[in-house]
Amino acid sequence: METIGNFIFWTSIYLLILGLIHWLLVRKSATPSQNRAFILIGLITSILFGSISLFPLHSIAVGTASYPVGLPEVIIGTSESINNTGRYLFHTISTQNILLYISFGISLALAVRLFGSIFILLVRTRINRRLDISGFKVLPMKSNTAPFSFFGFVFIPEQMLTAKNLHYLLIHEQAHIQKNHSLDLIFIELLTLVFWFHPAIWYLRREIKLQHEFEADSFVLKQQMEKTTYQIMLLDMSFSKLPLTIANPFNYSPLKKRIMMMNKKFQVKYTKAIFSMLAIIPLFAIAVILQSCTEKSPLELEKKDEVTTEAKDDELTDEVSEDLEKEDDEEPLFKVVEDEPEFPGGTQAMHEYLRDNMEYPTKAHEAGIAGTVFVSFVVESDGSITNVEVLRGIGGGCDEEAVRVVENMPKWEPGQQKGQNVRVQFNMPIRFVLN
DSSP states (O other): OHHHHHHHHHHHHHHHHHHHHIIIIITTTSOHHHHHHHHHHHHHHHHHHHGGGTSOOOOOOOSSOOOOEEOOOEEEEOOOOHHHHHHHHHHHHHHTSHHHHHHHHHHHHHHHHHHHHHHHHHHHHHHSOOEEETTEEEEEESSOBOOEEETTEEEEEGGGTTOTTHHHHHHHHHHHHHTTHHHHHHHHHHHHHHOTTOHHHHHHHHHHHHHHHHHHHHHHHHTTOOHHHHHHHHHHTTTSBOOOTTSEETTOSOHHHHHHHHHSOOOOOHHHHHHHHHTHHHHHHHHHHHHHHHOOOHHHHHOTTOOOOOOOTTOOOSSOOOOOBOOTTSOOEESSOSBOOBOTTOHHHHHHHHHHHOOOOHHHHHHTOOEEEEEEEEEOTTSOEEEEEEEEOOOTTHHHHHHHHHHTOOOOBOEEETTEEEEEEEEEEEEEEOO
16 A cells, blocks of 8 residues: 555656646647647656656665575464454554545546446447548437547537538547547546546646647648638537547637637747756656655665675676675575575465464554564574574564564475585565554
């Protein structure tokens, strides 16, 4: 849940930067096509950068140092009564995750609306009567809804099929179809499901629809259509009922901005537009640096009592890293070996052993303590377990319980290096969870 929260938080930061740069610099200096490209690329980039929180990069050790192998996390839950379960569940929801649960609920409602709209349009494409008018797939509608397009289909009220300006309308919708505006709308609506709370997503959603209409209007006028006639037709249809949100309506408002754009003698200043759009790069870079600094790798958590490695000078070979520490009369201690030690029956059997033998401490249970205990231990050359210690604990008796069960593990199949049984150190995260 924390990882999802981090993703939403950082993606929201990138969306905020994108919205501000567009509103302050790009919207008035760039052409409709440039505005559209800037918004779409910015949205995709925001999601990709925000996803760093979902897939954090682990720290990479540089040089000759090596660290113990990290075993998969083991999750230990409580065996508690129904009353206690309800009490802790209520406590968790009411104090920690309430905002995320509310967000998920609203997202679910928006998802029902979105996919319901898509379903309605798909059904209409199947059951509505189809006409071929000037090469367009026209689906007549009995309702008085404004004309709109959805991918390759144009939906037009039946009473408008005989209108003298029908050609203008079809040319307008042709622009939406050729430029794949329907894909843009579905993409932005999917983002709205997750970031419905973010003002920037609603602003960008409105702006991209407006840029669609600017592009379509420009396309119509480039076909040598009479501008005044076309604008009068827009005014006549301005009060028609709008279709579903994922469609491209012919009469999308604000109409005043569209008419002003058509009458504007647009002088393309590519240099100004490019510099306006590039202004987002340093701000995104700063956000990425801040995000990277706050992401903690599992390696950093495990190294509370980090063991200093003693590298062999100028003796690095292609062999596996070995022998980090050793006493005069002790066997060398390995961190990584050619053949790793294995619990009898494999990793799954080890997890079953730990879950069957480990109990949630009463003290931690009553205090509501939960979290991950990081345990370090050594598998000796004979397979026995020694040197069990807590690298990072959570208290409440969880640390002691983790050590107890790990110490009592049965003998492992020992690890081997160059055909010889060796001592190998492991780190294991054990997560205590209140169900």
